[in-house]
Amino acid sequence: MYEILGYPSSWTAMPGESIDFKVSCQGIEEYSVDLVKIRCGDAAPGAPGLKETVVERDIAGPIAGRKQETYIGTYALVDPYPETCGVVRSWILGLMPTLPGNGAWQTVFGRWDEKCQRGFKLSLNPAGCLVWTEADGDKCWTVEMSVPMVSRQWYTVAVVVDHDSSEARISQTPVSPLHARNTAASTRGMIGLKGSVNCSDISLVLGASLRTRGSRNEVLHAFNGRLDSLTLLPGIALEADARQILQPPHSRRYSVAPQMEWDFSKRIDSDHIEDARLASRGGLLCNLPARGVPGIRWDATAMAWTQNPDHFAAIHFHDDGLGDAQWETDFSYRIPDDLESGLYAARCTSGEVTERIAFVVSPKRDGKRKKIAFLASTATYMAYSNSHYRLDEAGMEMKSGNFAVVQPWEQYLGEHRELGLSMYDTHSDGYGVYYSSRLRPVFSMHLLGRAWALNGDTHLIDWLDEKSFEFDVISDDLLHQDGMSALDGYNVVMTGAHPEYWTTRMWDAMVAYQARGGRLMYMGGNGFYWRCAYHPEKPWVMELRRAETGARYWETPAGESYHSFTGEYGGTWRRIGRAPQTLVGVGTVATGFDASSYYRRRKESRDPRVAFIFDGVEDEVIGDFGSAGGGAAGDEIDRADIRLGTPPHALVLARSEGHTRYYSLVPEEIMYSHPTVNGQESEKCHADLIFYECLNGGAVFSTGSITWGAALAHNGYANNVSQITENVLRRFADDTPFSFPRVASQSVA
Template sequence: MIEILGYADRLAVRPGATIAFKVSCETGAESYRADIVRLRCGDDRPDGPGFQEALVADAAANGDYPGRKQAIDCGSYVRIGPAAAFDAIASFTLSALIWPTLPEADEATVLARWKGAAEAGAGYALAIDKSSRPCLRLGGGAQVWRLVHPVALQARRWYRLLASFDAATKTATLHCEPVDARWGDPASRPVSDRCPLEANAFGQGLVGVPFTMAAHVIAGMKGRWRGAGHFNGKIEAPRLHAQAIPAAQIEQILTTPLAAPSGASLVAAWDFSQDIPGTRIRDIGPKGLDGDCINLPTRAMTGRAWTAEAMNWKSRPQEYAAIHFHEDDLYDCAWETDFSWTIPQELKSGIYAARLRCGSQGEDYVPFFVLPERGHSRAPVAFLASAATYLAYANSHDHYEDPVAERCHGLTVLAPADLFLMQRRDLGLSTYDHHRDGSGSCWSSRLRPILNMRPKRALWSLNADLHITDWLEAIGQDYDVIDDETLHREGVSLLERYACVITGTHPEYYSTAMLTAMASYLERGGRLMYLGGNGFYWRVAWHEELPGAMEMRRGEAGTRMWTSAPGETGLATTGEPSGMWRHSGFAPQRLVGVGFISEGFDSGSYYRRLPDSHNPRAGFIFAGVEEEIVGDFGVFGGAASLELDIVDPKVGTPAHALHLAASEGHSNVYVIAQAETGANHPGMDGIESPLVRADMVFFETLNGGAVFSTGSIGWAGSLAHNGYRNNISTITQNVLRRFISPEPFPPSAGTK
């Protein structure tokens, strides 16, 4: 059991700014201890370099705090604030197009002005009951009445729903019609009945209650509303009229809501094809009752009018007028702040954490990056933390939910954090996960506890990257820490003050702005040490209105756990195609000389030097290294491990790049990546295929710059071997010393 959890309102912070921490004591501890620490190494395994942290003893935030358990409002929906137009409603018609994905789940609300539980609340709601049947729900608090349609909905089919109530006659009518007749579903007749509740009983006590879509609301802490009764699936063209309209006019209501005769009674007609990149829901009706998306539902989704003639929402937004809602979407846990810390001006840049402890064993670390002041640097070297990649994997369930995980990872071993996440999907998903309805998770956010972005956890992402900061500390090299979310916002100005930038072990996810900034840095003479593998691979976007929210779509290629539906690979935030950067014309080889080829998680291997390693241009790299085999050691069994990159001139490796070394001897667990071959065939694994390898490369760039790439995630896991005295450490230090030297690299034939 995880006893204490926390997160911060930001991941990167500069001197003089304040960072706020939110904490939940999950087992009811009355108090906890918080201390600010600087993280050096997070690897606490017996065969690793050892966990190392340093207490910031004078941090004003250090102290004891009262404990409490904080709730999470998980699940996406739309909320439209209270309005007089809603309060005036007696008779009404609710209508929408829906594409349910979990109709057999608990009762789900489609459109509503309802507060409280579905069984004992008040208001009116168009919903789907526990038997997958559409229903109209009316409630006065003491009694709830339902009109249920006899036809059970099928998953992933479009339906027109209409529910009306005539206050004068107390007659309710419910209509459900399948949109696509090809499925053979018979047209159904509307059902009607008189409501036994007192006249307008459902309208009592609704002042101040919002109108909602894909959920209704219940009272939360301190007067805040929370979502409940979440609908899983797509909704399109929701409408609200202030009269009971005959079901015969349903098509007009859904397609031409402003037309007479129904237009006169129109309260709101929401058009999801408008403002797709944003968080607002636009009402094209007369009253302007715009709403807000809560918890990042997926926009730019194909609607019932999608023709397959447009594969991106920007060209035909009217065909992308649907939103996909999920009960396990999450943007912000929205916890209250427990304590804050203003970063001292003199504090050294680095990777820090709020260390939280309660009881005898409860412990959590909330990492954050202290950047130098904007426009300044305090060291010649910057370690670039891969914030986008950390978020892509945040709270991932992939390694135990993916049916083929053991093919690559071996026998699954579940850590306490894994067991906790299996029970607590309200902590949000990674972009590797499936939602409960089976659709892929397109969004990730940092405004929640991220259990796999911690020291003392699996050696992946942040914890693996701490091997690099540990090594920098061990060799006495001053460095600043920056992050790539900040790189997205600030561009090349974040990099240009550094002689050398060092990546993490796995900078896999990059936005257009991030990649453009990195390319500009190299064009201006910057030096880049890419100490990882499978980098610069997937194209993502950051939400421009919601800090810390990152969007990802999985295209038709690339090693992936799910695939976007046809027509839905365009990013809602930008309209750009997502998927592999290679398919957008920018393979990783164009930037760093190597790109992803294979992965395997059984054991690593070594590199064998190639003739180019003896080229005078590479003399500085191998100074003091006599061995022809390097990296046959490390926490992963070898420096060439986990995920591997190779050179490929066909997609961008510069002609003048020196191919310094290549790994060999990989197992049959390592197979050629799916994107590299058109069909599966024998001989694609590490035993038989010469393509399964990690390549080490070096090349000069314009204006005296250079790139050094290792082609392996596992490289950093070998740096600390034998007390940091080994050929991997020597090679890396040789490159770093030369890269921070003011002497420009002379241009090779390929850079003139």
């Protein structure tokens, strides 16, 4: 299973640009590569099946197969620098372990050569006790605490090393002795060296130890927890010195001027760290440790790191973080100048083994555009990425009656956690995953799986091709990068089945597009739900904070709700004040994954304003069929709500009914947990099919259901879901402007 696995350097490219492909093989001697255009990837019973067309054969290969390693674990790396501290030195730091006593060694910081066993480091032993280690490549000395640290509690830690007397001392003092069960302790021991080890050729590493593997670093003994205000004094630290890190930097009064003072409150929106004592001595964060999180001085007076950065001067390290798999390029492909926009894949084949590495080809920025654009939900694909939560919480899933079948890809990811986590998972220490990267194999970009993410969106691409519509494919990545200009020239933009994650730049671009007369077809459910953010320097990295409410598998702790990349408040767009109803007329109301249902037409569907939508459709029941749960209304569903921003002139054309008891309202729809307001009993639990006109000739059509697209191919594409969608798209693509109604119908209930 998955003998060939790979990923592209970018998910979106334009003609004339090149994509690098990184491939790892297990038991494959060689493989060849064809370029294929993807029409559909869903081969489930009742689905259209895999449909692909070979565009160009042998774009690379035969290529020798090789296994490429992935090293997970977060750390900070500071290039080697000259030793200036002499033989007496003291390290002071704030430390909050989040997984002490987990049975493994964890390196907090050090200048340590793993190969030569030379240098120094501060660690947690398998029992959760601090250990100081020094070695000269021949002999090794340790000083070890006997009192373990308590998880998720802040400590001031001091390590005093006096090579004149060959003695080292360690002390730990809980900031909150009551919560840390009075684990204040200190110890001392002998260090046999009569002079400090020369580490001028060794990097300072925070959060792990490293072993060099060619040009890459393998992470060893990764630390789980937070580090704040790492400081080096050129002398013996007094007890008062250790307490100084509880003060703001400008208020600290050390007994001697520090030689090094790392201030993590600087450049929180980047991967860089700074030494306040020497500006030229900076460091780089690797594999995405968390920033914008409360540090040792946080007192809950500021909830946003932008308000008081010093209270958020901490870095949270994890043993399972991944920002870049760093696989080497196996082949590259230049997009031909005349290649039309669409969904493509580099199809890697060896005998019966095939891997399709998918990517979007969008039009050139100055190129000709068609009237229709399909918007691939790449931000959502990245959020789901390599999810483990169903297996990690298997008991919960089985008890709920949902997803009883474990998919092969889930089993594979469970066995290969080095491929990183999704934003639905938690790190090994229980904290939510804030960051996701596409520079690794991402299984939500795979075809031939569940009708979800990219695979689910191919239902719409398949239908567009079947109906002979000419269209371009663009992506969230492009929309975020180019803003409104990514939508220029399109009469209509059609979303995928589940555009759940959107950045502010994407949202603002769509608002501007609608304001100038653009038409939007929202073809899914649970869309425009979470605000996310892209890294300002690394567009392949996305961030998410799940704040306060929303349907979520974890939530951000207090003080961590603001994105480190942008400083923006995270959470649901509804909570931020921009409910999806203001953008597409409907917003998420309920989720349920056992079976899908259908819509029943309402009287508003006979309004002359929407006669074009039901041309050729006489049925009262819409979508009582489909390959995803047996209906067009399911998985996650949205409803109209005038109080949340649905325009008063919007027409609710049809409403779903008959959902099973496994459909539950999302948390923001529940004011109080009680049978009269929760679950299936609530009258809110339905999907709304709606239409309304916008200013300047624009319009919006929303299905409010993830499974609408999976019903399009039913009965050879001859069905009421397909007909309605075709009617809307042909009218929306037409140049004739819509007229804004003079009198609001106010059909929204």
